[in-house]
Every structure is written in structure tokens, then in C-alpha cells.
Amino acid sequence: MAENNDNMAGARVPTVIADDVHIVYRVNAGGGGRGSATAALSRILRRDKGESRGVRKVHAVRGVSFTAYRGEAIGLIGSNGSGKSTLLRAIAGLLPAESGKVYTDGQPSLLGVNAALMNDLTGERNVILGGLAMGMSREEIRERYQGIVDFSGINEKGDFITLPMRTYSSGMAARLRFSIAAAKDHDVLMIDEALATGDRRFQIRSEERIRELRKEAGTVFLVSHSNKSIRDTCDRVLWLEKGELLMDGPTDEVIKAYEKETGK
């Protein structure tokens, strides 16, 4: 990477350091969730006999350590449920670590605003709401509004942006979400399988945008099940399995071992 060559040998600047990170989810699995009000009351009363009842622990990430440097693009691979997305959230500081620490340079952000958007609102209002949720100012959003709408291509088939999002096709909604998410600049950027949305034309456009974001961002993390898109974008790969870091190295080496293991 260009940024690396600018630095003197041995003076690589770390942007993310994970130090023996453990993440545990606690899931309320007892009594089928939302029962009647009386069931809830009795559950609270039983609580003092120990937390074990009804609460299950899921140890999603077990002791992962690595250091990421400025200018690196790091892929995360592993089977479903291996802890990739969880690890990204911990790096972003969104999910607290049970033990261990994550040190970061600036505020890493996850590429995704899905959760802030509301299906009952128009696309227009969602662009504004999503932008604000990501921490953009009103002026920034006003500046980029047209760009976001144009990029999403929502208005190519009529004036859809003024309709509620629930009326969109799933592809259209996904495109708008990606457009909103990609409108912001990031220091450390994390992308969680966002490349596979929309039709072919939109995919090409979004891959371009990701490359742009990579240039602007210091460090990029990418979670993907497509080995091809990892090969295309990343120079280093972390392989997670059952929450443990199985391998950490140059893309080719790790992907080869991963493909051998998964029999592909």
C-alpha cells in the first residue's frame, strides 16, 4: 500500500490493537420470551436463586489478539457463527468485551445504518435520519443528499424517494441503505458483507465506492464469504473459527489453507 511505503521501514503505525479479546453474549432463553405479565413477575422473583436459570451464555469470541496497521485492508473469514461480525462490533466499540481490550485510533465505524431506518417513513426522511444517526451534521446531509439519492438509483424508475420505504422492493431498499451508509467518510472502516446487494450494475458501482472509501480510510476490515472479493480487496486475512483466531497472515496463504479446510 502506498501509505506503508511512505513510512520508514519498521515504523508502521498501528490503528487497531486487539489484546486477548473475549466476548460473551447473554441470552434470556427461559420461558419463551414475552409471556403474560404474571409470567414476567414470577421470573423476576425466581431470579435470586441464581442467574443460571433462563440465561444462557454464548462465548462468541475467545481470546483474539492482533494488531492492524494504517493502510491495511484486512479480510475476516470463517464459517457462519464463527464470531466475525461480533469481533467487528467489538472493534467498533459497540459491543463491550467481557475481558481483554481493544485499542483504536479515532472512532472506527461499521458500514451500516439499517437499524436506524424506519420502514414507515419515506426514503427522503430516512436519508436524513440515517445521516444524523451516523453522526453527520444537517449541512453535510443537505450537501450530500442529491448524491445519495442519485447513487442509490431509487429515482430512476419514478419518484420513489417520497414513498415510504416499506413500498420498496428488497433490492431497492438495500441499495438505499448502502448509499446512505457509504455517504460518510471514515477513519477505520468495517464492512460486513455489504457488497452483495442490488443488481449487477449497482454492485459494480458499490465496489467502486468501497475502493474509494478504502483510499480515504486508514484501515479497512471486510467480512465476506466470497473469497473472490476478499482476494480482490484485502492484503491480509484473519481466519476465525469458533471464536478463535485460527490464522493471521497474507491473503493468499490464509485463503489457500481455508479453501483446503472447507474442501473447496
Next chain:
Amino acid sequence: MSPAPSPDDGLSPSQLAAKYGLSVSGARPGLVSYVRQLWGRRHFILAFSQAKLTAQYSQAKLGQLWQVATPLLNAAVYLVIFGVILKTSRGMPMDVYIPFLVTGVFAFTFTQSSVMAGVRSISGNLGLVRALHFPRASLPISFALQQLQQLLFSMIVLLAIVVGFGSYPALSWLLAVPALVLQFVFNTGLAMIMARLGAKTPDLAQLMPFIMRTWLYASGVMFSIPVMLADKPAWIAEVLMYNPAAVYMDLIRFALIDGYGSENLPSHVWAAGLGWAVLVGFAGFVYFWKAEERYGRG
């Protein structure tokens, strides 16, 4: 690209982090910088509350008309049951009792729905908490703000009813504004306390309706506390009248209703209202902030 031997090789992760000025991800900011962050997100807080409010009725045919129709129907139900059938007015003339009742219901609903929304504000928005970065207090504040906007719609109905029963607009109506501001601060603090409790124990959402109903009956929404408890020891009535819900309710009634004079209010009632708002508002904020880095787990 093989890493050259580096002077950093011997350093432990924490030493390395210190050397390059990296900070712990997701650490809780100080109280002052937290307030600053929160202020920076004020547009989001407002937009989120308005979006929630709009989304609420967007599927209905009458749309936003329900903002006013819902409190109107609510008032009508209470009017029929307590005013016409049960006649719980007890010593109050009807033209005072009906506005008294409706004000009480709306004011209590304001606190009640803020509490209920507060309980779910973190636990019901885990997706948001786990996906984006923002001071988490944005959520309970935003929900309390949504309830305030809802209340302003109810106020339209309320003012119409008050006028309909013979209390005409006067300067004293302006006193309702500081009363509502104090109640809003109180509600927000309470919503933040409930948000933290609810984030740890989502079961509270199921338990709260009982607690809120008890509070409702203890606050004199449908009856005047001193009249109802006339034959009981005086301290019971005193305690009930100084509970925050009763205080704010009475302040608004006093401001709006002609026949509801200061003799119905406990002494130093404004001080009580201010005290509750400052105490719960501040304590709630600090209590919520203390667990800032833990929201979103499990």
C-alpha cells in the same frame, strides 16, 4: 509484504497502544464530554423522536389525525365512566371535575408513557445500539421527547375541553408551560433510569404496567387526594400529594382550571416540582451514563 523488524516488537499491546496514542474502544467518556457529545447529537435526537411519532400512525387511513383523535377518545371514555356513570367528583362541581379528570389523565399518561418507552429504549433498540455509535442517552431522551410531542397534541384537546367547561384563556395558563417543562425533565430522568434497568432486565417491561397502575391510583388522577383521604391520618395524604406525578398534575390543573384554586395544592408546590425535576433529571442522567459502555451486551 513481510514486516521488517521493528522497534515496537518487544512492546506489550497496552504499551504499543500508549506509544501511538490509541484509546480503548468503547470506553465511557467523562461526564462533561458526554454532555458535549449528546449536544452534538441533538439533531439526531429530535429527528429520531419525530420519526417515531410519524411512523406510529403512518399505516392508518386517517394518518396523523390520530395524534389528536386518540387523546380525544381517551378523554371521552373517562368522561363517560367517571363523570356520568360513577360520579366520582365528590364535592367538586361538574364543570371543575371534568377538566380536572382529563388534565390528570393526560398529565399522568405523559409520565407513564415516558417510563414505558424508557424501559424499552435500549432493550428494544439493540440493533441500533450494536450498529452505530452515539451517546446512548440519545435514545431515552429521544423517547421522552416523543412523548412530549404527543402530549402537545393532547393539550389541544385538553384546552378545548377546559374552555368547553367554562375556564377561559387567562394569563395563568402560561404557568402550564414551566410545569410541563419541569415534568418533562423529571420524565426524562426517570426514562433514563428505567432505560438502564430495562437494558439489564428486559422483564421490567412486563412488570411496569402494574407499578404504573398503582402509581396512577395513588396520585389522585380521578379524585382529589385530600377529599378522598379526609378520614385517614393526614400524613398519608401529604405523602401522596408530594409525589411527583401528583405535583405536576396539580400544577397544570391550577394553571388551566378556574375553579381549581391554590387551596387544593400542597404548600411549596413549585419548589417540590422543581426539586423532583432537578433531582431525578440529574440522578437519572448520571445513573444512565455510569453504564454507558455496557449497553448492547446480551
